[in-house]
Amino acid sequence: xPGGRLTxxxxxxxxxxxAAGLGYAEIARGLGRPRSTISREVARNGGVRGYRANQAQxxxxxxxxxxxxxxxxxxxxxxxxxxxxxxVRQFEERFADMMIETGVPPMMARVLACLFTSDxxxxxAAELVARLQVSPASVSKAVGWLExxxxxxxxxxxxxxxxxxxxHVWYQAWLxxxxxxxxxxxxxRQGADLLGGATPAGxxxxxxxRFFQHLxxxxxxxxxxxxxxxxxxT
Numbered sequence: 001x002p003g004g005r006l007t008x009x010x011x012x013x014x015x016x017x018x019a020a021g022l023g024y025a026e027i028a029r030g031l032g033r034p035r036s037t038i039s040r041e042v043a044r045n046g047g048v049r050g051y052r053a054n055q056a057q058x059x060x061x062x063x064x065x066x067x068x069x070x071x072x073x074x075x076x077x078x079x080x081x082x083x084x085x086x087x088v089r090q091f092e093e094r095f096a097d098m099m100i101e102t103g104v105p106p107m108m109a110r111v112l113a114c115l116f117t118s119d120x121x122x123x124x125a126a127e128l129v130a131r132l133q134v135s136p137a138s139v140s141k142a143v144g145w146l147e148x149x150x151x152x153x154x155x156x157x158x159x160x161x162x163x164x165x166x167x168h169v170w171y172q173a174w175l176x177x178x179x180x181x182x183x184x185x186x187x188x189r190q191g192a193d194l195l196g197g198a199t200p201a202g203x204x205x206x207x208x209x210r211f212f213q214h215l216x217x218x219x220x221x222x223x224x225x226x227x228x229x230x231x232x233x234t
Contacts, residue, residue: 005060006033006041011053014038018051043101050103059106092117107134107142112151115165122155122164150176168230174223181216185209 017027028035045056092113099109128139143163146152150172155162189209195202
């Protein structure tokens with residue numbers, strides 16, 4: 001059907017069209033699809049700059065699985081704080097969807113959503129496998145990705161290892177981004193020196209280096225301002 005679910009091949013063509021600078025209408029005509037189908041597909045899966053065919057395919061498969069009856073373990077009637085677990089689970093899914101739509105890979109988003117909606121802010125690999133109904137390898141890969149970006153840490157719990165989010169998770173993640181900015185600044189500056197500032201390529205790399213230098217400095221100042229704000233509140 002013209003407005004039905006896109007196939008993986010169609011998603012690859014959408015990604016190729018976006019990379020080539022085509023508009024939604026032109027991509028839609030090439031696929032014989034309504035323009036609205038393409039615009040919704042891209043908006044739900046990272047936007048024009050973040051759209052990836054494989055990630056979009058995985059996210060769609062996950063959404064389809066979670067809608068099937070019995071897709072999740074049975075949800076209890078209420079927890080000890082009187083919260084409705086079904087409502088909490090629905091929020092968790094919306095939270096993961098939001099992260100996916102803003103560029104976080106699907107499995108990483110699901111793991112992070114689980115940690116954020118847990119009162120303890122931590123869980124074991126086995127608990128994530130059971131809750132998300134995925135393989136241990138999928139959990140391991142997701143945790144590694146999150147850990148690399150400062151979003152998740154590891155802690156020992158007897159013989160087991162737990163994954164946890166720190167109370168200052170966004171401060172840590174922000175600093176990880178600052179380190180990334182510093183790498184961009186350094187390498188593009190090296191490129192500018194190599195190619196020469198008088199050449200178009202060298203000038204382009206030099207401008208890029210200065211951009212990341214200023215951005216990194218502003219990010220450090222913002223992080224320190226937030227840290228001081230938290231300190232003043234305690």
